[in-house]
Amino acid sequence: MNRVGHPYRSHTCGALSKANEGETVRLSGWVHRKRDHGGVLFVDLRDHYGITQVVADADSAALPLLESVRVESVVTINGTVKARGAGTVNPNLPTGAIEVFAREAEVLSRAEELPMPVAGEQDYPEDIRLRYRFLDLRRETLHANIVKRTKVISDMRRRMEAAGFTEYSTPILTASSPEGARDFLVPSRIHAGKFYALPQAPQQYKQLLMVAGFDRYFQIAPCFRDEDPRADRLPGEFYQLDLEMSFVTQEEIWETMEPVIGGVFEAFADGKKVTPSGSFPRIPYSESMLKYGSDKPDLRNPLIISDVSAHFTQSGFGLFEKIVGSGGVVRAIPAPATADKSRKFFDDMNDWARSEGHAGLGYVTRKGGEFGGPIAKNHGAEGMEKLYAELGLGADDGLFFAAGKEGQAAKLAGAARTRVGEQLGLIDQDRFELCWIVDFPFYEWDEDNKKVEFSHNPFSMPQGGMEALQTQDPLTINAYQYDLVCNGFEIASGSIRNQDPATMVKAFEIVGLSQADVEERFGGLYRAFQYGAPPHGGMAAGVDRVVMLICGAQNLREITLFPMNQRAEDLLMGAPSPAEPKQLRELHMRVVEPPKG
Numbered sequence: 001m002n003r004v005g006h007p008y009r010s011h012t013c014g015a016l017s018k019a020n021e022g023e024t025v026r027l028s029g030w031v032h033r034k035r036d037h038g039g040v041l042f043v044d045l046r047d048h049y050g051i052t053q054v055v056a057d058a059d060s061a062a063l064p065l066l067e068s069v070r071v072e073s074v075v076t077i078n079g080t081v082k083a084r085g086a087g088t089v090n091p092n093l094p095t096g097a098i099e100v101f102a103r104e105a106e107v108l109s110r111a112e113e114l115p116m117p118v119a120g121e122q123d124y125p126e127d128i129r130l131r132y133r134f135l136d137l138r139r140e141t142l143h144a145n146i147v148k149r150t151k152v153i154s155d156m157r158r159r160m161e162a163a164g165f166t167e168y169s170t171p172i173l174t175a176s177s178p179e180g181a182r183d184f185l186v187p188s189r190i191h192a193g194k195f196y197a198l199p200q201a202p203q204q205y206k207q208l209l210m211v212a213g214f215d216r217y218f219q220i221a222p223c224f225r226d227e228d229p230r231a232d233r234l235p236g237e238f239y240q241l242d243l244e245m246s247f248v249t250q251e252e253i254w255e256t257m258e259p260v261i262g263g264v265f266e267a268f269a270d271g272k273k274v275t276p277s278g279s280f281p282r283i284p285y286s287e288s289m290l291k292y293g294s295d296k297p298d299l300r301n302p303l304i305i306s307d308v309s310a311h312f313t314q315s316g317f318g319l320f321e322k323i324v325g326s327g328g329v330v331r332a333i334p335a336p337a338t339a340d341k342s343r344k345f346f347d348d349m350n351d352w353a354r355s356e357g358h359a360g361l362g363y364v365t366r367k368g369g370e371f372g373g374p375i376a377k378n379h380g381a382e383g384m385e386k387l388y389a390e391l392g393l394g395a396d397d398g399l400f401f402a403a404g405k406e407g408q409a410a411k412l413a414g415a416a417r418t419r420v421g422e423q424l425g426l427i428d429q430d431r432f433e434l435c436w437i438v439d440f441p442f443y444e445w446d447e448d449n450k451k452v453e454f455s456h457n458p459f460s461m462p463q464g465g466m467e468a469l470q471t472q473d474p475l476t477i478n479a480y481q482y483d484l485v486c487n488g489f490e491i492a493s494g495s496i497r498n499q500d501p502a503t504m505v506k507a508f509e510i511v512g513l514s515q516a517d518v519e520e521r522f523g524g525l526y527r528a529f530q531y532g533a534p535p536h537g538g539m540a541a542g543v544d545r546v547v548m549l550i551c552g553a554q555n556l557r558e559i560t561l562f563p564m565n566q567r568a569e570d571l572l573m574g575a576p577s578p579a580e581p582k583q584l585r586e587l588h589m590r591v592v593e594p595p596k597g
Contacts, residue, residue, distance in 0.1 A: 008076055008108075014050020018097045020081045025100060027052060028076045028108065030138065031069055033119050041066055043102075044119075045077060048143075053090075053099040054079065062105035072111040072118055072135070078104040126557075131571040133562055145559045148268065149547045153220055155267055156241050156543070159260045165218040165243060170205035172198060172222070182226035184236075192588040198224035201540060203459065204525045206244040207497055210536040211528040218243040220543065234544065234556045235568035241492075241546075244538035250480050250496050253537055254280070254436055261484065261492070261541060265432045268550045274432045280484075281435040288437050293331070293402075293414020295440075298488030299433035301421035305413045308332045308401075311387050317378040320362075323403045330403045331413040332391065335420050339367040339396035345423070346373070349400060352419065358412045362401035369395040418488070432549065434486045439463070442479035443510065453511055456481045459525075460495035461537075462507060469506045484541065491546055494539025501529045 008028040016025065029047035036042075043054040043066055054077050056063040062077065069075065079100040090096030115131075116124050118138045129136045136142060157167065173196040176183045183197040199205075201223050209217045221242040228235070245253060255278070262277040275281075281299070288295050291304050309329045312320035320330050338345065346363045353361035364384065365372035371384050379387075393399065400420065402412040421427045442462045444455035452474050460479040462468050468477050480496035498504050504526065505515045519526050547559045557563040564570050584590060 012049035013045050013047040013052045014094055016052055016081055016095050016098050016100070018083055021083050021098065023081045024078070025081055026076060026078050027054070027100060029074070030118075031066075031071045031073050031075060031111075034066070034071060036067070045075070045100075046138075050094055052095045053084075053093075054102050055082075055099050056102040056105075060102050062102035065105045065107065066102065069107055070111045070113065072114060072138070073107060074109040074111075076106045076108060077102050126565065127571060130557075130563070130565055133572045137561070142558060145547075145551045145553060146561060148551055149543075149559050152264060152268060152547050152550060153239075153543060155264050156260070157220065159263055160218045160241070160243070163216075163256060163260060165216040166214070167219055168209060168214065168217050169219060170199070170202040170209075170221065174199050174205075184224045184226050187587045187589055189586050189588075200225050201240070202242050203457075204522065206242060206538060207459065207499075207525060207536065208528055210244055210246045210497075211499075211531070211533045213246075215246045216243075217245075217538075221540070234560060235564050235566075238556075239543040241541040241543055242538075243540070244536060246534040246536045248496075248535070248537055250438075250482060250537060253494065253496075253539065254282070254482070257484075257492075257539065257541075258434075261546075262434060264546065265434070265486070265550065269432060272430045272432055275434040282438050283435055284439040285437055285441065285478075286439070289410050289414075290331075293410045293412070293417055294488075295437050295483065296485050296488055296490045297435070297437075298418065298421075298427065299435055300427045300429075300431050300487060301417060302426055303334055303336075303417045303421055305417055306332045306391055308387060308391075311383065311390075312379070315379050315383065317375050320375075320379075320401070320403055328404050329406050329409050330401055331409050332387075333400040333402065333413055333416045333420060334391065334393055335363075335398035335400060335424065336394070336426075337396055338365070338398040338424070341365075341398070346398065346400075349416065349419065349423075353402075353412060353416065356412075356415065358402075358408070359404065361412065361416055362403065364399045364401075366393075366395060366397055366399075375401065432486055434484065437483045437485055438481075439478045440481040440483075441475065442477040442481075442507075443474040445475060451512060457493070457495050458508065458511075459497050459504075461498040462503075466500070466503045466506060469503065469510065474510050480537070482539070484539070486546075486549055489545055489549060490542075491549070492539050492541035494537065496535070496537035499529055499533040499535060501526060504529065 006026065008026070010026045013027055013029045027045055029045045032044040032046035032051060034041065034043050040055065040057045041063060043056070044051050045054050056066050077100060079102045081098050082101055084097055084099055114135065116128050116135055118135055121139060121141055137146065173186060176197040181200055183200065186196040186198065188194045188196060202219065202221050206217050219242045221240055222237055223240055224237050245256070258280050259277040262274060262280070265274045283297070285295055288297055290307060293305050307329060308331070309324045312324050312330050315321045324330060343365070346365060349363065350361045362375050363373055364376045371381060376384050400416055402409045402416060441455045442460065443452045446453045456479060460481045463478045463480060464472065482494055483490050484492035498507060505518050508518050544556050544559065548556055551559050553559050562570065562572060569575070
């Protein structure tokens with residue numbers, strides 16, 4: 001960029017190099033840093049594109065003004081490009097070989113005393129960062145993350161279009177949906193007492209597009225869920241790469257999307273290894289829960305959990321024998337090459353398990369072939385040798401145990417696998433490991449309500465179709481459902497859809513809904529299926545989670561422009577806020593205050 005005569009800049013703050021030496025230039029930007037070296041003032045001038053060092057001394061008319069302004073003031077500098085001396089070149093800056101000698105300066109906007117620093121990337125309280133997000137967004141890492149986010153989304157669009165998809169926009173004001181979270185409701189002024197809902201996902205609309213014959217749909221879709229925030233999901237809204245395809249099997253969806261998602265990671269990997277497209281492992285849900293204790297396994301961690309219940313049916317260790325005898329399980333998590341670890345390492349793991357609400361995490365130590373700990377003592381050296389041989393463990397490997405009901409034991413074993421991998425430095429931080437988790441159970445048992453419920457997406461096709469729904473125990477039916485997982489995070493979820501009206505009704509009847517309920521709640525979709533619906537399926541990938549992984553961020557707020565806080569409040573704009581009485585009257589509404597105390 002070179003705009004001679006422009007009132008604010010001839011170049012951006014990231015454009016100048018030695019090739020511009022001797023030129024008269026005009027730059028505008030924010031005063032990033034100031035350094036006074038006894039009559040010589042150095043100013044780092046920053047804009048969206050980079051930083052240029054500006055110099056002013058006693059021979060510069062700009063010196064008094066630049067000395068007087070606070071950092072983050074916006075200024076225009078007229079000056080001459082000079083080459084830096086060999087010892088003062090900054091190799092970390094694209095403009096590090098030059099500096100601009102300031103001849104004139106003008107303040108475009110003065111900054112008040114800052115509530116938080118911009119330069120330096122210091123940690124700062126989150127409430128201040130969110131209240132002054134416009135300052136926070138000037139900081140280098142966050143600014144770069146937001147720019148990278150836009151590039152990732154652009155790359156996704158390009159790859160989807162290249163794969164034959166067309167982007168269609170679906171409604172934002174819609175009806176309540178059964179996605180599993182609370183809806184954000186929007187009162188209707190015209191229809192008193194009735195409400196729209198913001199879409200939790202475009203699920204029904206994208207299926208209707210397939211019925212309408214559009215074949216390959218995608219959208220970078222805003223989704224809204226009124227649920228509690230967590231590190232990998234923001235309160236309120238999030239974005240997903242939403243897609244649907246007609247006349248496909250789930251295998252075709254995987255083959256189509258691996259080059260898209262894998263390609264996005266490869267494009268922004270910065271040297272990290274990425275699972276090659278076409279070779280994402282496909283792991284059944286039951287196998288994932290056994291081997292990794294999670295349906296979101298981090299495959300960078302080499303540790304594999306094993307079921308060792310059979311070793312404790314008749315054991316000298318009475319606690320495990322009692323658990324197995326009453327229908328529970330014992331899962332083992334290896335701790336390789338821990339002979340040099342003190343007993344404290346193992347005791348700390350046990351204390352950690354208790355702090356997480358579990359009864360404890362049993363363990364066996366081994367050094368030079370000698371077993372240690374109460375479990376080994378009671379189970380016996382011969383029994384431990386047999387167990388270690390089956391697991392392929394060595395003479396200096398330790399072992400942790402998670403015991404209890406299957407679900408509880410799997411959860412503890414999975415968390416312990418992650419923690420042991422982290423504590424022993426086994427997780428390769430320079431890889432993106434992607435895999436599909438497949439064959440999810442269609443239904444699950446709701447212990448609180450003592451009834452069968454959908455475990456995933458109610459619009460999925462059960463494996464075995466109508467026959468399975470009519471003849472199998474619901475809890476044994478799997479669905480054509482799948483998740484895409486990367487480094488321990490679920491980044492996408494999808495399924496082959498149930499497009500047969502009779503099968504759809506039967507699936508909902510099992511969870512206690514009648515045909516009338518189905519017609520009332522999902523009338524648009526149900527009616528559409530009466531008029532010729534192609535077999536179809538799709539998925540939705542979480543844009544925010546993908547960007548978070550690519551940027552190496554620990555929290556979604558680090559890759560989002562204007563996020564809410566943990567209490568679902570927008571501290572910058574002051575939302576949510578009370579409505580004016582006039583607004584409430586127009587909506588035929590009245591606020592009922594919650595009971596005090």
